[in-house]
Amino acid sequence: MESKSIVYWAPPHEVPSLRNTVSDLLLNNLVKTRMMCEKVLDHINPGDKVGVKLHIGESHNTRYLRHDYVREVINAIKSKGGIPTLIETQGLGMSHRHRDISDNYRIFIQCRRNKDDHLKIVHLHGFGEDIVGAPFRFIDGENGIDGKMVDIDGIKLKKVPVASGLFDYDKLVIISRFKGHPQAGMGGAMKNLGIGCVNKHGKALAHYSESYKVNTRRCDPSKCNQECIKACPVNAIKIEGERAHIDPSFCIGCGGCIEVCPIKKAVKSPFFDENDVFSEKFIDNTLGVLAAYGRERIRYINIAIEVTLICDCAVSVNMPVCPDLGIFGSDDPLAIDKACLDAEIDAPGLTFLDPKGNWTDPIARGIEKFHALNPVVDPTMQIDAAIKNKIGNINYELTKI
Ligand code: SF4
Numbered sequence: 500m501e502s503k504s505i506v507y508w509a510p511p512h513e514v515p516s517l518r519n520t521v522s523d524l525l526l527n528n529l530v531k532t533r534m535m536c537e538k539v540l541d542h543i544n545p546g547d548k549v550g551v552k553l554h555i556g557e558s559h560n561t562r563y564l565r566h567d568y569v570r571e572v573i574n575a576i577k578s579k580g581g582i583p584t585l586i587e588t589q590g591l592g593m594s595h596r597h598r599d600i601s602d603n604y605r606i607f608i609q610c611r612r613n614k615d616d617h618l619k620i621v622h623l624h625g626f627g628e629d630i631v632g633a634p635f636r637f638i639d640g641e642n643g644i645d646g647k648m649v650d651i652d653g654i655k656l657k658k659v660p661v662a663s664g665l666f667d668y669d670k671l672v673i674i675s676r677f678k679g680h681p682q683a684g685m686g687g688a689m690k691n692l693g694i695g696c697v698n699k700h701g702k703a704l705a706h707y708s709e710s711y712k713v714n715t716r717r718c719d720p721s722k723c724n725q726e727c728i729k730a731c732p733v734n735a736i737k738i739e740g741e742r743a744h745i746d747p748s749f750c751i752g753c754g755g756c757i758e759v760c761p762i763k764k765a766v767k768s769p770f771f772d773e774n775d776v777f778s779e780k781f782i783d784n785t786l787g788v789l790a791a792y793g794r795e796r797i798r799y800i801n802i803a804i805e806v807t808l809i810c811d812c813a814v815s816v817n818m819p820v821c822p823d824l825g826i827f828g829s830d831d832p833l834a835i836d837k838a839c840l841d842a843e844i845d846a847p848g849l850t851f852l853d854p855k856g857n858w859t860d861p862i863a864r865g866i867e868k869f870h871a872l873n874p875v876v877d878p879t880m881q882i883d884a885a886i887k888n889k890i891g892n893i894n895y896e897l898t899k900i
């Protein structure tokens with residue numbers, strides 16, 4: 500008989516109601532999250548150090564994973580005698596950017612690129628220890644570059660720099676907000692592993708087709724303080740002749756050199772990979788994380804509430820593409836993401852006001868909404884890559900709780 504992975508599913512509280520009684524508490528999404536933990540977190544033993552991997556959301560995004568769900572997971576781990584820590588990695592790049600909206604209004608964006616800015620968002624979004632009940636830690640170190648290189652036989656990659664702090668934990672819980680993604684088509688458990696659990700180098704390997712390069716026609720070390728050399732965390736840059744040179748075998752793609760160079764276009768950014776290549780590469784990363792850490796020590800919870808077209812890493816606020824789908828849990832990262840995607844396909848689309856103020860026609864049931872709204876990406880790219888890399892079981896049994 501064909502084997503299937505179990506995916507637990509707690510339907511959301513979608514019915515508009517004026518009732519607010521104690522018996523209705525069982526319809527509450529937070530109570531359901533705790534009930535999901537009782538089903539899924541069977542891998543935790545008393546005394547286990549448990550890493551809870553999440554994405555804290557970008558500044559000015561209001562549809563990131565709410566801390567309330569995370570607090571329920573933390574409480575469930577503690578009730579089993581586990582010792583939880585929230586864990587996260589840093590984004591590509593080194594410094595935040597800003598945009599002046601008006602004379603008196605400046606917003607800061609891309610704040611997850613370094614430890615200090617990232618920590619401000621951790622607190623702003625309610626993930627402080629005083630609120631969720633567990634400390635927060637970067638597992639890729641102060642500068643986002645700490646990694647353990649793992650050999651794999653992936654589709655595109657043969658080495659994966661897994662965030663080294665991951666190995667300090669006996670067990671992992673990967674909690675993800677299920678949503679669309681502008682390059683990967685969708686983001687869930689597999690992306691939280693393949694991008695979220697690698698260091699900056701691993702993120703660069705997945706996103707870019709090559710390393711950063713010096714533009715020899717514009718670089719002039721006599722007109723600067725050689726800021727690029729001071730900024731590079733891995734000493735990949737040297738002055739050779741009258742120009743700087745980046746050694747691609749050392750460069751980890753952090754982007755620090757381009758941010759500090761005072762001469763416009765003296766450092767060239769690499770091109771982004773094509774979307775299908777990006778999916779194959781980050782699923783290679785996923786394989787590396789699973790192989791190095793051990794599949795049996797990980798459980799997954801996907802919160803498919805406010806299912807937006809783009810990711811928690813965006814600064815724009817997105818409309819959900821469909822009604823809330825509920826809370827999903829499994830020990831299989833492919834099965835849980837496929838179950839969420841199937842639920843999204845099966846749901847009716849939501850209508851929204853276009854920029855002219857007209858209501859759009861909702862996308863019909865049976866149509867995949869992320870791809871319909873953004874035809875250049877297709878979430879099945881990462882599903883296909885995950886099948887090739889044997890990330891999990893594409894066949895699943897949905898068990899309602
Ligand atoms: S890359 Fe920029 S900072 Fe580095 S030596 Fe050239 S001009 Fe100076």
Ligand code: SF4
Nearest residue numbers: 731750751753754756
């Ligand atoms: S060369 Fe530039 S992008 Fe590469 S590691 Fe050094 S600072 Fe980072």
